[in-house]
Amino acid sequence: MHWGTIAIRGLWPAAFLMTGATTLALLARTLDDAGSGGTFRTMADWIFIAGWIAAAAWSVLFVLRLRRWEAGKGPFCRSCAGPTGFVQQGRVVFGQRLADYRRCYNCGRTTPELL
Known part of the structure; x- marks a missing residue:
């Protein structure tokens, strides 16, 4: 870490x-x-x-x-197991809304918020 x-x-x-x-x-x-x-x-x-x-x-x-x-x-990052931030809304691409996600405080990658 x-x-x-x-x-x-x-x-x-x-x-x-x-x-x-x-x-x-x-x-x-x-x-x-x-x-x-x-x-x-x-x-x-x-x-x-x-x-x-x-x-x-x-x-x-x-x-x-x-x-x-x-x-x-x-919640934790799926890549590095680090702590993640708050839930952010997914972007809209070609009329489809992507999944909500959290950004890792350690590696900076996004992790989808799975229900």
Whole structure:
């Protein structure tokens, strides 16, 4: 298993949320320093807190899914037996909808979701 690859593929949304929330909070605080009476300062605090809470929730959800996979109860890749992500809808090709699938966090291949 490539644990670094699994962590990067599973936690990039949380890192994006943290970066985006911090950037928006700093931007709102900069707008408040321009002189708007303190409304943007309060909004900046809430943006920062909400973004970091959402990122923490995503990280906890990823770790719980990883622990479930380690216990043998979670979905796994048919190629490398690595943990897989959320179910994604299959594409439509020539009017036919393909099977839903999960993408492996380890090798990046797709695994069809079989019922």
